[in-house]
Amino acid sequence: MCSSNxxxxxxxxxxxxxxxxxMERIKISLTAADLVQxxxxxxRSDPLLTGIAASSNPFKDKKTCVLL
Known part of the structure; x- marks a missing residue:
């Protein structure tokens, strides 16, 4: 039983x-060139490169922290 399994x-x-x-493979150099392009x-629309405007950032703290 075990050998047939x-x-x-x-x-x-x-x-x-x-x-x-x-399966047909894609050349890595072509894929990398496409990714760079x-x-x-x-x-221009990448928030990691351009940043997010403070007015449109939903994660910005509403109040600042003040230490005494």
Whole structure:
């Protein structure tokens, strides 16, 4: 019983590896170039680069903390 279970698991693994091996891969250099281009095209609207205006920041503290 145990050996037939391991054979079934091994067959499933082989089938999965065949599917993964047959997938068409994208070159990393092309993907990186696309990512750089996207970042350059959208840098003006990126809040990490431009910051968030104090008037539109929903996480800004309403009151300041005063230490005595």
């Amino acid at each position: 391991s054979v079934v698991q091994a067959q499933k693994l082989v089938d999965q590896l065949r599917v993964e091996a047959s 996207y970042c350059q095209d959208h840098r």
